[in-house]
Amino acid sequence: MEDLRNKARELLAAKAVQVVVGYGRGTGASRRAVFIQSAAEAGELLFDNACRQNLAVYLMKPEVRKLGKMALVAIPATLRTILQLASENQIQDLELLALVPDASGAVTQLATFAAIEAHVVLQDNDLSAAEKGELQKYEIMGMEQRRQFWEEHFSRCLKCYACRAACPLCYCSRCTVECNQPQWIPVPAHDLGNLEWNIMRAMHLAGRCINCGDCSRACPVGIPLHLLNQKLISEVYTHFNSRSGMAAKADHAMSTFKPNDAEDFIR
């Protein structure tokens, strides 16, 4: 932890960055994002297992971006988000630093996309065994059971768009739900509107989601949204051998194709 604080102090004092976005103490035992803008505040920084928010979401917030060059305390998902955002032309190389604390508290500073790429390759970027197991639990359910499962969950959706706001890849300045000529997604949070919103969200993240899980954590009514993303992560990997957030320049699974893509369902 001291390493991280010292690093932040050093960077801020040297004006190498204008803001360090990291984790600090939150309500109760929780952790929250903090925006350290001077060396004096660096003592607020914390790092432990409770730090789970993907802070890359703030890369896309204009007010935060306005603060100047950013150092971002990064967990594995954050690094992949940075690369994915880079591959989507949202951030430029050398625009930010990533500070990666390890289990011992030592901090690795990654200053370029190339460095992040080299770091990310060494991470385990596959779905975890537990995640695969959970996914499989639903995959082997009957179709009707799955329908009921989701219908019950979606019936609680408030359309508060916390999932969208928390997602670092939902950075569009105009979301499809905000298009009303035509009105693609019904505005009301009735069952149809909720289903369509959730299908659209999942589809728009297909081949892009880096599985940080912030959507599910953000949902105030506890809809397991990550399952949808993980399902498509697994599909995209199985069918197209593609994983998001691995390189700053990458072929996106959903905007490319292979002539021999599966078509057993096309008759």
Place this chain on the structure above:
Amino acid sequence: MKTGFYPGCSMKGSAREYSESLLAVARELGRELPEVPDWNCCGATAAHNIDTDLALALPARILAAAEKDGMNEVLVPCAACYSRLSVTRHELLDDEALRNKISGLVEADYQGTAKVVNIIEWLASIPDLEAWVKKPFAHRVACYYGCLLVRPPGVVKFDRPEEPQSMDLLLKKMGAEPIDWAFKTECCGAGFSVSRTDLVAKLSGLILEDAVSRGAEAVIVACPMCHLNLDMRRPQIEKQVGKKINIPVIYITQALGLAMGIPARKLGLQRHKVAVKLSPRTAES
């Protein structure tokens, strides 16, 4: 990784020295080669002339037994057996219905997990083979692949069918100097050995003459049938070409055994019809 050994009939009979040399070499290399349990005839040339199902069932039974015994691959040193087993695996893997049918015939659930490997593949898979060479086999050799080791290419998927190189590479590792010649994959007469010995003498004669004319001191083989024709039929060959041909015909395992310093008797070299007399040469020559 468990490698099984399918000897087939010749390795137990006419080509005992092939088997002896293989096992001697394997022992020296510290490789175990357990035989496929309760193996049977591969069907040879006879079965597929009579009944296509039988021709598949016989090898399938062998492979199923190997699978059941937990073997990941089966070493088949006889090129003819290798061909039958490879063809069977290829055909059954491609065709589920056929696989089920043959599995039914042999009363075993054949899955195709065990790979069929020939002697060249097996030797090539041994890392740092050079390191085992104590007495380089420093001779000019004609590597003779015969017809079945590399063909049909779509089935065996091994080396170039017309201009193979894998055996030459192995012999180079043993310290030999393989010659460039044109009869690597030509027919030796094969199964006509008994019925049309005259044809065998003619075809094998062409092979030996070319090898000799290009300065080879030994013909290296990996097939009992080839060996039989080139070695045992030497009197008929000599009669056919009208001259004496002294060039010995050696199994690749024997050549390797010699290079590894295994005594000739353990390699069965004394069993050959054509005496194996190789003038000693230094590696430099």
Place this chain on the structure above:
Amino acid sequence: MAIETTSIKRETLEKLFSNWLSEGKRILAPKKLGDHVDFALVGSLAEVSLDQVQTVQSPKIAVFPRVEELLAFQSTDGNVQLRERDLAVLPETVIFGLRPCDAAAFASLKAIFDWDTPDKLFSARLEKITVVGLSCSRADEYCFCTSVGGGPGAAAGSDILLTDMGREDFLLEIISEKGRQAVRSVSAGLQPDAAMDKESRLARVTPAFTVEKISSVLAALFDDASFWEKQSLRCLGCGACAYVCPTCACFDIQDEGGASGKRLRCWDSCGFGLFTLHTSGHNPRPLQSQRWRQRLMHKFSYMPERQSVLGCVGCGRCSRACPVDMNMVEHMRAVAEAKP
């Protein structure tokens, strides 16, 4: 009317439940749904969850549902027919087991819906609810009712207020005529019991700020952009806070269907960028900091000014629901301490 204090046994309360149901009333009460507790229709007291600090959503859903039909329309050969809601068929609802803060929130909602032209649908729904509150025996770090004029045992807004006295006994305070009507069927089972010490059962919620101080600072803070920017840097602009808030009343109206369809009212939030976006593309509140300011100002400045009621009851739901831990108490303290 004066508050009438009695006690009620749990078994009598159970009887009361079945009486309400047989009278055709719906009962909306906290219920355990998976790993969280939320308001749902229940069929017995056994289904009701009483020990949580708070539900995820607020009971405003009873009077201001997430999506409600305002009217239906049908166009035939160019003639449009409208069909308004039949208010008479709206169900009588007992909201049972809501916290005193939530009970107080109906006044805030009413202040907005009835501000100018009374909202007929809202009023009808409000008319048909009976509020059976339950005092808080526990509070958490998000609770701040005592800072906004409420309290863990406050009666305001409830028709009946229950306090769990332990050992299957509840203190029952009848606060309104509606409340009295609601318990009439079991009046024989109610025993006046002055010995019960309600205070001892209540949670301690220490006041964190004073409304007076806040109100006085807020107006002056309006133009302090840097204050609001710093305050809202973490905010991601979702609508979770507004949607779980018992007093947030903003809505959007959507027509659905083609030639025949419905006009729907659905929740909206001032936290969304789209909320104030003009057709021209101009947005008077383009920044999240401005939208955060709006949220606080509306609740603590505009509403007291215009409707003489606070727009906040201190339930703390917004803070609990916030994905980035925007803790209302902290933000209000920051306001109170600000030097405009």
Place this chain on the structure above:
Amino acid sequence: MARIGVFVCHCGENISATVDVKKVAEAASRIPGVAHSVEYKYMCSDPGQQMIRNAIREKNLTGVVVAACSPRMHEPTFRRACAEAGLNPFLCEMANIREHCSWVHEKSEATTHKAFDIVRTLVAKVKRNKALLPIKVPVTKTALVLGGGIAGIQASLDIANSGHKVILVEKEPSIGGHMSQLSETFPTLDCSQCILTPRMVEVAQHPNITLHSYSELESMDGFIGNFKVRIRKKARSLDEKLCTGCGLCVQKCPSKKISSEFDAGLGLRPAIYVPFPQAVPNKPVIDREHCTYYRTGKCRLCEKICPTQAIRFDQEDEIIEADIGAVVVATGFDIKHGDFFPEYGYGKYKDVIDGLQFERLASASGPTLGEIRRPSDGQVPQTVVFVACAGSRDPAKGIEYCSKICCMYTAKHAMLYKHKVHHGKPFVFYMDIRAGGKMYEEFVRRAMEEDGVQYIRSRVSRIYERGGKLVVKGADTLLGSRPLEIEADLVVLATAGVAQAGAEQLAQRLHVSFDAHKFYAEAHPKLRPVETNTAGIFLAGACQAPKDIPESVAQASGAAAKVAILFSQSELVREPLIAVVDRQAPPLYSSCVGCFLCQPSCPYQAIEKEEIRDRDGQLIKTIAKVNPGLCQGCGTCVALCRTKSIDIQGFSHEQVYAEVLALLNRGEDNV
């Protein structure tokens, strides 16, 4: 409020036999926004069209739906009619109630109902149609021709003769290509150089053609009519203006033993050289890799003896930039050498050669001055074996396609050999003879029957040397697969024709696609064989697939005609059914977030980056922009765009959305 006219056609009885057209027209009249609805026997007839024109004028229609046949049939007809009445043609849609309804269903209530569903759907669409104007793109009337082989030469001359400027880029020191290496051509046996060199000279002298030899395309940007190219003119190491082509340097150069590319490795050339005597331009080039001066720093003999002091050792590559309206890619092919068949001994035996080498042996300008002498010892071969399909049509070991030219040139080779060595014995090993073409079959017959070339239907299994002879082994499959061996003095392999080594890199520079074998892909295999998928780039010759000379020339003329059509007007007019990116007022400027995920999905590279800047030039945002010159209107990007920021004119979000709802009677237009 929309004022839509609906015109329901009986199509004689083709529609009215199963659809109650009166009912459809009557029901359509009740759709909100429909101001006029009639039925008529033949809408496409003159009176029918007149009805539409009159209604547009009299009823002030804002849109027209003609419920009749397939739009693929009569859409242009009715759109023209609308335009004649002053209605933008893109405000007219057709409801296909014939092919998709009356012809495929029995007469029934359901059929009439479906016809009306279709009409209602198209009414919903047309209400949202926008008046569109054709897109006009300015055209720079200069063509770039890449490759100076016969295809490039022909294309250049045809374009130049139609009055337009041409820049011809050839990577070798001379134009001429493979054809200049050939001896004689089938099926006429006229001398290749005799027919080619006049064309080469014409290119050099044509006032409309600028030739850059020893040059390559460095990069290309832009789009149809408006390409910007950079051409790298490699350093020849001499001043071309001063050089008179006297050849003194070539004669005096001391390092003369360099394998000649032109002679396919059978001849030698000096380090400063002209590839062949008739080269255009006839100016030498220094091969820096082999030049003594560049290797050792000493010599400079050529510089000393040059009468015009034209040698420039320090010359650097030059980059030439040009504005181009169209490109003809004519970069040709290469031949595969012996790699597919190690057992044939190509590379091992000097006397196993490929077809191009034989051309040089047979050519009067070749290393043997046209005498057939084998490379190993210069002897005249008494027996020559020609092996056709040495790599082609062999999915197992070579390539699966037919190289197309080999059957003919092998027959020619055998014939030329026989003509030159009368007592010689030519054998041809073949799989099949493919002699489709004018006078081709006759030519092969002549080789067999008049010149006594012995054709053996056999693959060759092996070629090896024995006693100074090349033993060719095969099996005559027409004679019971009898094994056979021929002892030859020379073996000529008709190796496969393959794409040029740098084909892929050039394709990427040009943004054109290629097939699995790196041959450039035509836009449509049948109907657009000379166009690529990138508008304004055309193909000629063997860079697309192996071709013979007449085919290459024909395609080159075809490509030239396409260029001439493009250049015939100063503006290119295109249908406006293309994608457009949302633009709106500040502060958003565009709903596009510039993720550019659309970019790789575009088959035409039509999506570009556009930077939006404020008045001070500060970048506000970078968004996608569809180049109207390149977009073909497939709409793949539209479906991909998460923010719905790209829309496609004619099939817009609003239009298709309204169609779906209307079709299912959920739209506002139901009755």
Place this chain on the structure above:
Amino acid sequence: MSDFNPKIVAFVCNWCTYAGADLTGTSRMKYSPQVSIIRFPCTGRIDFMLLLKAFASGADGIIVSGCHPNDCHYSSGNFHARRRWIVFRSLLDFLGIDVRRVRFSWVSAAEGAKWAQLVNETAEQIRLLGPFKRYHQLRGLGVE
């Protein structure tokens, strides 16, 4: 279920399947009238949201059809579409939405007979599955 007439919407590309359906017409082959076509320039243009809109608006089944691989008028629109449908289908299935209600097919301009067969097969399949009430009802659920 015998009187159930399914509503089926076909999303087809202009160049292959639309033309193929035209050929069905010119060949006077008969097929089930429950299917109506919406024309797109290319399968690449078809937005997955439109499929949802069709179901929400009362469709019981959907056909999506375009050019065979390598036949796309725009060379690769169908390949992009294919990728999209792979993902979309598995998502629908994961949500418990019956993917048998969406039939994907390649129908070329020459396959008039295939179009007729496709329509008939799809209509039959949808008839077996019955009306898509579950989906159609969603619109009303959650409104008070």
